[in-house]
Amino acid sequence: MHITQTRYRITGMDCASCAAKIDTAVRRIDGVEDVSVSVTGQSMSVLHQGTVLSDAILRQVAKLGYGIIPAEDARPTKFGRPVAHDHHDHADEGSSGLSWWRSGRAMLTLASAAALVAAYVLGKLVPAAEYWAFLAALLVGLVPIARRAFMAGISGTPFSIETLMTIAAGGAVLIGAAEEAATVVLLFLVGELLEGVAAGRARASIQGLADLVPKIALIERNERLEELPAENLAVADVIVVRPGDRIPADGEIVEGSSEINEAPVTGESTPKRKGPKDTVFAGTISTDGVLKVRVTAAAEDNTIARVVRLVEEAQESKAPTERFIDRFSRYYTPGVLVVGALVAVLPPLLVGAGWNEWIYKGLAILLIGCPCALVISTPAAVAAGLATGARRGLLMKGGAVLENFGKITAVAFDKTGTLTEGRPVVTDIVAFDRKEREVLSMAAALEQGSSHPLAIAILERAKAAGAPVPPAFNAKASSGKGVEGSVGGLSVFLGSSEAAEERASLTADQTAAVETLREQGKTVSVLVAGGGAAGLIAMRDEPRADAKAGLAALKRDGIRAVMLTGDNRKTAAAIANELGIEVRADLLPQDKQRIVGELQREGFMVAKVGDGINDAPALAAADIGVAMGGGTDVALETADAAILHGRVADVSRMIELSRAVMANIRQNIAVALGLKAAFFVTTVIGITGLWPAILADTGATVLVTANAMRLLRWKGRSGDIGPQARRTLT
Incomplete structure (x- = not known):
């Protein structure tokens, strides 16, 4: 059976319970083998048999109230922001491109708030209509929530937060607490809105990385400069980068030199001087020179695009702790319903307590038990950790x-x-009967045109030292021994000490110098000029x-x-x-x-x-x-x-980041469970009710998300490892 993997962009997810509902619903489609959903990436990967039509997946997700399109329809440079999407209850700032206060969720929250205010005013003016006014205000917010609960239920997730909310609000109406029920629904919608804004911040970190690449490139064609969308650049195109411009593609400099500011991509604080044959990355900045750059990777394959793609895929791969929390929540939510029911009925049945009082407390328990804060505690921290690592090249x-x-x-x-470094550099120049500069010049003359790593090291040292490189005549390589030719009228040879001794005898001091350098792990070449040993050049691949x-x-x-x-x-x-x-x-x-x-x-x-x-x-x-x-x-x-x-x-920084993320997860779980435990006790003994219950759940979710977002500002302990290393770190 042919197996296919298809990726989708999903709009409107803001917590792990959203992902769980989508995951469960899509898995119920015949022929679907596996599903991975990323809340932060706003994406889903589906492994399915070839007989499964994409339309079936689109319809199943849309029924839950989320927007969905195939990933190939999304604009590649906008991580998590598709070109087009369906508008549903869950449409939010991060997915629709609208400001959060113009999203569908914000509109629903404002409508619910307006209805609640209107009900309050009407109740004061016409007391007899107060109950019905608050009931109408309740329905404004509750009907969309109940519809989502119903669709989630028939799609395989009967115990969702929307289900708990619907039962709690409906029960409150039955015991005559319509005003409080309407207020609780409004607070729930406000909490959802805050969750969406917080989740958008996590997405913005990686979106910001993708947005580093400029949208327009200057391309050289027929000796003229033309503007071209950067996403349309092809490999081998030659682009022009002016001082102050961001480089629009990965490439190799073919002409010009400039200080390249790589801080936006790598975190390097010090610009690097780069010239012909040097590699440059998309999103970095040419600070002081005009460059011509040959494109080496298409837009979808440049360094930033690959980093974004890797992070997106990583966010779909759950951590062990996250998998445990997911399994735990499957039993946790039904358990909350059972506990709420027991709190509501046992005291009246066993000790004759008032039914209204204990039903009210049972309904409050349902709200306290909403699993959002617990479920989001791990993925929020993991997503923030992956994003902050990616921005630092980890x-x-x-x-x-x-x-x-x-x-x-x-x-x-x-x-x-x-x-x-992976390439040798000249570490020592020892002159015997000539100046060091002359030894370097003659060696560089012989190595001109060679692509051997040792030859390149000598030529780079000569360039850096400003040593002249005279022409060499009749230069030729002697296999396994070295290179020889005529420089300035002298017969010159550069090679191993054993081959050099065939052409000129080395004194005991000269042989000792060779051995000393070799003991340091260096490759030593001896320069023979005019029949005598002129000097040594030592090279090593340096740390x-x-x-x-x-x-x-x-x-x-x-x-x-x-x-x-x-x-x-x-x-x-x-x-x-x-x-x-x-x-x-x-x-x-x-x-x-x-x-x-x-x-x-x-x-x-x-x-x-x-x-x-x-x-x-x-x-x-x-x-x-x-x-x-x-x-x-x-x-x-x-x-x-x-x-x-x-x-x-x-x-070391990767290890440190991992430990910071795990500490953050432990803090989140402690906050989520700690607040629930505290409000459970205060509700049972009669100190708090429905309003504080929903505030506790919303507050815990916002606290957990905000704590996870602190990881986006993580910098590690680079200040502890010395000034030399600090210059190489973010």
Whole structure:
């Protein structure tokens, strides 16, 4: 049977109970295999057999009062904001594009408030009509709520918050409390409106990231500049970016140089000078130069679009705590109905208490027991955590990964490209009988035109030092030995010390200098000019600027760190000693996988950090696999999480973010259950009634949501790890 996955945009969801109703309803359609709903992403993924028509899914969701369209009909640059949608009771600011006070929910709330005020005035003027006036005011707000309760019930969710609200309001009318029932319904609608506004804030964080990409690009065609929608840019188009403009696409600079402000995307506080062949990301800003950039990714595949898409998918993946709360709420809501019924009937039956008094208390219990605050406690915090992580280049594939990151007790790092920059740089120039600048110039002359990493390192050092690069004649590579040619009339060779000694003898001091540099894990090339040794050039793949501080942050938190590398022991040991990390060297991919398993058997929960390709076996074996990369090259598909901007300290920050999210969830659950317990007691002993009950539920929901939203401002402890590392962190 052919299985298909279809994505939809859904408008109007603002809490997990909304998602649960949609999930249950869609699962009842024959042929639907699985459903994932994201409240924050306003999206749904449905895994279904090919026989299931999209229209059947659209109708099932629309019956519940939500707007729904296939995801491909939505505008790709607007996360969670489709181009068109159906208007229903649940239409809100985040989904419709309207200001919250112009949404359908706000209109209903205002109508209910106006009806309640009118009923109050009429009751004062015509006391005999007071009851009927308040009953009419009640129906203004209650009828839409009751309709939603009915549709949810026939779609598989009989015990919804709307059901509790309808029963409580109806019961209040039966015992003559129409005025109070109308007020409670208004307070419920106000609470829903506040929930919608708060949920919109969570969506706005990622929407803001998507909106960093400008809508218009300047493209160079036939030696003329034309304006073109950025979403229509194709790979290989050449765009022009003026000073102060945001870059509209991922690309490679082909002409010009500029300071690039990457803070909006990466959080880097210091602009980077970039020029030809350097990579730039969509949404970053060219501050002081005109650039011509060749587009390397279409709009739907640029860095920001991929981050937004990853976060959206992650929000549909529930954390273990969230799954537990969902299961708990399935029994919790029916339990509330049972408890409310028992409170209403047992005292009158057993001790002859007044029926009206205890029915009133039972109805208040139903309102106190509304599960919204409890159900939203986890997904709100997880969504905020995923969003704030994404804005800082910390990408996690789902709530389970976010939750488990805080439990990590050991981190295994790859070396090349993870703890180090992944490319060699010139670290030492030692001149024997010439000046250092002359040694560098002659070496660079021989390496012109070469694409070998060591050659590139020498040429970059010459450029940075302003050393002249004279022409080299008859330059040729000597396989496995080095490169030779004629520079300034001299016969010049650059290569290994063994090959150099075939052309010129090295003194004991010169040989000792070579060995000293090699002991530091460096590759040493000897320059021979005019038949004599002229100097040494040492190169090494150097540690990332924040590697030492990042490892220190892990150690401070009691987390073991180990380097696993295929490099030779001498090179690996030199880097490890400099960084203060234990090392295992000369490893094959299967060896790395084996060591991860050994750490797990010792009781550690292990995160493996690597490039996501060469380390695939170890990444798969670890409890959490983390891809370390930059921009569009990051291996998002091969790991559970990704550090988008290549900062070692971000591993510690991911762990810290996870712990902050879990602490937030615990606070939310305590607030939700604590307020319910307190008001349950005060209601039973007669201190509080229906009004405080609904205020308690609404208040708890707003408090829980506001507490979760604090995570959007999370910055971590970057100030604790030193000024050098702080410059590389948000």
